[in-house]
Amino acid sequence: MTETANTPAETKAAPKAKTANPCQCSMFANADTGERLECNKTTTRQFAPGHDARLKGFLIRLGAQGIEVTRAEGGMSITGDAAKAAEGYGFAHMVASGIERAHAKARAKAERAAARAAAKEKGTDSSDTVKAKVGRATYEGRIEGDEFVYEVKGAERRTTKHELV
Ligand SMILES: [Zn+2]
Incomplete structure (x- = not known):
């Protein structure tokens, strides 16, 4: 080797x-x-x-x-x-x-x-903006439960007497 x-x-x-x-x-x-x-x-x-x-x-x-x-x-x-x-x-x-x-x-x-x-x-979403008629005016707001929540001159208002448009 x-x-x-x-x-x-x-x-x-x-x-x-x-x-x-x-x-x-x-x-x-x-x-x-x-x-x-x-x-x-x-x-x-x-x-x-x-x-x-x-x-x-x-x-x-x-x-x-x-x-x-x-x-x-x-x-x-x-x-x-x-x-x-x-x-x-x-x-x-x-x-x-x-x-x-x-x-x-x-x-x-x-x-x-x-x-x-x-x-x-179900209409319970509170984050989306919707338009609704309250009386004769139309507002932008959101739906909470069966209420429409919107603002008039900076003040929050709530109503159930609204009509989505
Ligand atoms: Zn490489």
């Missing part, structure tokens, strides 16, 4: 110099529109500085909208949901929880809108 043997294992384990690769943030694209992060950086790591955060934001935005992501890798492209696209990166769980938070926010917003619509239907 000689000591100069250059085994395949050694070649693999000890690269002489770090090679710069393209930053991975631009490997991901919106599967619907093809939109991707513009990036021409190279790095010896997976991402140029700050570009992991940039990709994270991009994936959360797409995931929140339910848009799938195409990941290009080694001549192949894989399409799947945004949380899945982040798998294998250290920030994968942050993408998943960011998307979940966005969905929860959207659900809460939809629920508030539904509640507002239901309140309006």
Whole structure:
């Protein structure tokens, strides 16, 4: 046995110099529109500085909208949901929880809108301005219960004898 043997294992384990690769943030694209992060950086790591955060934001935005992501890798492209696209990166769980938070926010917003619509239907919504006729004059005001609340010269008045116009 000689000591100069250059085994395949050694070649693999000890690269002489770090090679710069393209930053991975631009490997991901919106599967619907093809939109991707513009990036021409190279790095010896997976991402140029700050570009992991940039990709994270991009994936959360797409995931929140339910848009799938195409990941290009080694001549192949894989399409799947945004949380899945982040798998294998250290920030994968942050993408998943960011998307979940966005969905929860959207659900809460939809629920508030539904509640507002239901309140309006019942005439109990007090935030919307309505116009009503009181006597012969028409005023702008709001409905509270079965009362029309309006202002005359800065003074609040209430009546049930009104007619919405
Ligand atoms: Zn990048």
